[in-house]
Structures are given as C-alpha cells and as structure tokens.
Amino acid sequence: MENSIGRGGIEENILAILDASETKETRDANDDRIAFLEAVRAASIVPESGIAPTNKMCAAVFRILRVGKSLELIMPSFQLLNELDKRYPRLYLSSSDRSKSSSSAPLELVLVKEAWSPFVADLGTSSSEKQVADKNSGGPFDSSGFHLLIQDLAEVARDANFKTLDMKFLGSMLVFQYLLNVLEGDMLPRKSGETMNWTLLRESLLNMLLGSRKSNYKVLVRDCLTVMCGLYQLQSTFSNDPMYVETSVAKPSDNYDPAVAVAFPEIGNNTCIAMQKLLTLIMELDMSKKEADMQGYTTRADGVRTPLVEVILDELTYNDEILSPFLQVFNDPKWKLEIILQYIWKYTPKPPVRTRRSNGSTDDATLSGALKCFSSTTSTKSIVKKIGIEVIQLLLAHAFKAHLFLSSGKCPALGDPDSKEDVRDNPLVEICENMISAFNSLRRIDENMEVLSFGKEALFTAATILSTKS
Structure with missing residues (x-):
C-alpha cells in the first residue's frame, strides 16, 4: 500500500513538469x-531500488518519442523506454520453486x-478504436497503426x-x-522452454498483430522489404564500404538538416537490423506454427497465413530490383x-516422378x-533462361x-533439425x-559472361579452401 502511495505521489510530481507545456x-x-x-530516469533507473514508472509516466515518455521534433527529445525518450523495459519487463521467466537452485528449478x-x-x-x-493509434496522436498502436508506421517509412525509403x-x-x-x-x-x-508451447506463442503480440484483419499481411511484408532495401540505398550516401559502390544515390545537397545527416547513418542502420529481426521473428513463428500443426496443437481459430518465406520469394521474383x-x-x-535455395x-x-522401384529422395534441398x-548443360540452360x-x-x-558462415559454427542454427540445409551432411x-x-x-x-564481384569473391574463397585441403 505504501509503495502504491509512493508511486502515485511520484507520478503526480513528475507529470506536473509537463502540465503547462504538453501542447x-x-x-x-x-x-x-x-x-x-x-526525472523519470532519476526515479526509476538510477537508484538500485528504483520505483517502477506508472502507466501514465510510460505513456508520456512514449508520446514524447512519437511527437518529438528534435534529436534531444526523441533520442533520450527512445533510450529511456528501452531501459525501462529492460529494468521492468512486462513478460519474464521466473523460478517457480525458489527453494531449489536456479539451475534445477523449473521456470x-x-x-x-x-x-x-x-x-x-x-x-x-x-475500427472505431483506430483513432487511438492515429499516427499523430502519440498513443498506443493497433495492427493498422503499426502497418501505417511501416508504410510511412516505406514511402520515404522508396524514393531513396x-x-x-x-x-x-x-x-x-x-x-x-x-516497437520491435x-x-x-x-x-x-x-x-525459452525446453518444449515448444504453441498456446504461449499463439498469445504473443506478434502473432496477434499478424492475425489481425485490419492490415494486409502481404502488403505489410512488401513494405518491410521496401524499407530494408530503400534504407540500404540511402546508406550508400554515407558509406565508403565496397558493398555500396554499385549503388547510385545522389549526394546530400546543402538543403538538408545537419542533425539529420549526423544521426541518420546509425539510426538507419539500426532500423535495417530491426526490420530484418522482424522478418526473422515471423519466419520462426511460422516454423513453430507448422510444427504445432503437425502435432495437432493448432485449431481453426489460429487461421491460415502464407509462410513468410513464400511471400518474400514472390516479392523477389516479381520485383527483381530489390x-x-x-x-x-x-x-x-x-x-x-x-530463401535462396527455395x-x-x-x-x-x-525430376521424373518417383515410382515404387525408385530409391532415395527425388531431390536434394540443400x-x-x-x-x-x-552439372549438366541442359539443366543449366533451363535455369539461365528462367532466371538470368x-x-x-x-x-x-x-x-x-x-x-560458410553456418559451417564455421558461429551460428546457433547449425544442426537445427528444422533447417533443410545441414552442413554436416555436405563436406565443404x-x-x-x-x-x-x-x-x-x-x-x-x-562465353562472354562477366563474373560479378560477389561471384569472384565466392570463387576465390572456394579455390582457397580447396588449396588448403589438398
């Protein structure tokens, strides 16, 4: 009770700072x-036994991030929100039996x-609640608001x-x-459990976000790809990395905000990483749902959604520019x-349809x-004709x-039973x-084929590996 009163008093005092200047x-x-x-940082982050911020305090910080018009507002509010989430998580794993050691107690x-x-x-x-998530309100997001945010990013990124x-x-x-x-x-x-629990994943924010009828899933994915690839184009303005050499984007003119020029490289790069993380989370969710479906854990209420890998393949096929x-x-x-193998x-x-007398698999999806x-001229010609x-x-x-990255053992996906590509079965x-x-x-x-820079790099690496193995 005392803690509740203390939080209420702190909330009142801290929010009073904004009362006269909110609009x-x-x-x-x-x-x-x-x-x-x-003040929020001093009350909730700095002390070792800080007081968790109230919902009104968090909402006010989030509003500053959404409607702030300067770096000195949006950067500190962004950092503060992430620190608050890390210090006071909404969802976490805890030992169910505190009498046992942390290593043996179930979580x-x-x-x-x-x-x-x-x-x-x-x-x-x-749809009536859509106004709550209006992009100019500073309030919480619903699925359509989340998609609108990505659409806004895509519109700018598309222009490069x-x-x-x-x-x-x-x-x-x-x-x-x-949000990511x-x-x-x-x-x-x-x-994080030892066994996959689809009931828990079904209730995840991401699954509910994707399952909403208020946004078009395939259009959302297309916008995500546009943001990733468009930001890659924009990053070339600021980078001397060889990966950007082939990209032609006009250099910044004198009509730009210096603060934007300074902040964009890092923020843009982190946004690319975040967008990739979103796509990866969706693909992992798809894989978990497929596994749950095979085990009979899904229901009609889970709905049907095209796996993200298939959606990405369609986009890459019909929009070769990206x-x-x-x-x-x-x-x-x-x-x-x-994605590449598919x-x-x-x-x-x-291959020909397999008969009962055929042995082995009809294809090798590695x-x-x-x-x-x-390996044959006929199949090579056929693929070249279709792809280029x-x-x-x-x-x-x-x-x-x-x-090579997977085979090096640096990636936890090595040996993943759900991965079609098992590097241990294919000697380097x-x-x-x-x-x-x-x-x-x-x-x-x-005969006049020009080997691209990435192709030359791959061939050089392959030849080097063979020379060391011989």
Whole structure:
C-alpha cells in the first residue's frame, strides 16, 4: 500500500513538469520535456531500488518519442523506454520453486498484466478504436497503426532521396525500433522452454498483430522489404564500404538538416537490423506454427497465413530490383540460405516422378543439391533462361557465403533439425568443387559472361579452401 502511495505521489510530481507545456512547441516547453525525462530516469533507473514508472509516466515518455521534433527529445525518450523495459519487463521467466537452485528449478512465464504497453490491449480491436493509434496522436498502436508506421517509412525509403529525410522520419524509425524491441521481448520468453508451447506463442503480440484483419499481411511484408532495401540505398550516401559502390544515390545537397545527416547513418542502420529481426521473428513463428500443426496443437481459430518465406520469394521474383539489395542487407545465414535455395528450386527442372522401384529422395534441398543442378548443360540452360545469369551468380555467391558462415559454427542454427540445409551432411570440399563447377557451366552457356564481384569473391574463397585441403 505504501509503495502504491509512493508511486502515485511520484507520478503526480513528475507529470506536473509537463502540465503547462504538453501542447506547446517552444524552447521552454522542450526544456520541460527534457526535465521530465530526466526525472523519470532519476526515479526509476538510477537508484538500485528504483520505483517502477506508472502507466501514465510510460505513456508520456512514449508520446514524447512519437511527437518529438528534435534529436534531444526523441533520442533520450527512445533510450529511456528501452531501459525501462529492460529494468521492468512486462513478460519474464521466473523460478517457480525458489527453494531449489536456479539451475534445477523449473521456470514459469510471468506476465505483468497491469504493465503499460505501446500496443492496444486487444490488437484485433474494432475500427472505431483506430483513432487511438492515429499516427499523430502519440498513443498506443493497433495492427493498422503499426502497418501505417511501416508504410510511412516505406514511402520515404522508396524514393531513396536524401532530400526527403527529416526529423519526423528519424523519429518514425526510432518508434519502429522500439516497437520491435517490445515484440521481441514478448516473443523470446515464450520460446525459452525446453518444449515448444504453441498456446504461449499463439498469445504473443506478434502473432496477434499478424492475425489481425485490419492490415494486409502481404502488403505489410512488401513494405518491410521496401524499407530494408530503400534504407540500404540511402546508406550508400554515407558509406565508403565496397558493398555500396554499385549503388547510385545522389549526394546530400546543402538543403538538408545537419542533425539529420549526423544521426541518420546509425539510426538507419539500426532500423535495417530491426526490420530484418522482424522478418526473422515471423519466419520462426511460422516454423513453430507448422510444427504445432503437425502435432495437432493448432485449431481453426489460429487461421491460415502464407509462410513468410513464400511471400518474400514472390516479392523477389516479381520485383527483381530489390533482389540484390535484399541479399546484401539480409544477413541471417540460416534464413538467407533457406530463401535462396527455395528460389533456385522454384526454377529448377523437376525430376521424373518417383515410382515404387525408385530409391532415395527425388531431390536434394540443400546447397549441394542446388549446385548439382548446374552439372549438366541442359539443366543449366533451363535455369539461365528462367532466371538470368546475373541473378544466378548473386544467388549462388550469397548462398555459398551463408553456408560458410553456418559451417564455421558461429551460428546457433547449425544442426537445427528444422533447417533443410545441414552442413554436416555436405563436406565443404564438395561444396567448393560444385561451386566452381557451377560457374564453369555458366561460362560454357555464355562465353562472354562477366563474373560479378560477389561471384569472384565466392570463387576465390572456394579455390582457397580447396588449396588448403589438398
């Protein structure tokens, strides 16, 4: 009771800082907002036994992030929200039996129901509640508001024009990053058990967000890809990294905000990472749902959603302009390899129908199997006719790089039973030999073929590995 009274008193005192300046856009009003953020930090973060912020305090910090018009407001509010979530999580794992040691005691999921959230309580809300999540209100998001946020980012990223960047765009990127952190923080504890529990995943914010009828799932994915690839184009303005050399984007002119120019490289890069993380979380959720469905744990209420990998494949197929930037930006090796392999198999001549007398599998859905598709002139010509030599080079080079990363043991996905690509079943030497052989087959098809930089890098790496193994 005393703690409740204490929190109420602190809330009243801290929120009083904003009372006179909540709707104003003056220097003094901004100073009050900065003072408010510092007061929240001093009460809840700085002390070892800090007091958890009230819902009104969290909502006020979030509103500053959403409507703030300067870096000195949006950056501190963004950092403070993440620190508060880390210090006072909404969902966490806790030992169910404190008498046992932490290593042997089973963990149970604890949900703080009264905790504030940047998402509305029911993500499947009626259309009348859409006003709550209006992009200019500073309030919590519903599914349509979340999609509108990504659409706004996509509109700017699609132009790949530095002149369109402003403080509002930076703020929107930070809002998206924060929302993604919330979605991830809600998802990971639900997956931490020894066995997969679809009931817990079904109730995750991400699953409810994707299951809402208020947003078009495939359009959402298309906008996510646009943001990733568009930001990659914009990043080239600020980077001398070789990966940006082939990108042609106009250099910033004198008509830009210096603060935006300074902050964009880091915020833009982190937004790309966050967008990739969103796609990865969705693909992992799809995989969990598929596993639950095979075990009979899903119901009609779970609905039907096209797996994200298939949606991405369709987008890459019908919009080849984003293929190269996508392969360069998306760097999760497990899912990158999965997407590339499915892309190749989509255009690979299908083997004859297997009869009862046939032995073994009709196809080999691994990188080794994909490379063997280029072992004959006939199949190589067929694939080249459907995809094109440059696209094939990109796919093979990036697949080879992802395979090397997985085989190095640096990625936890190694040996994942759900991954079609098990590097232990495909010796590295064989992969390298087949990689070189595939490019030789392409050369036989087109003697004037120019090997792309990524292809040269892959061939050099393969040859180097073979020389060390011989």
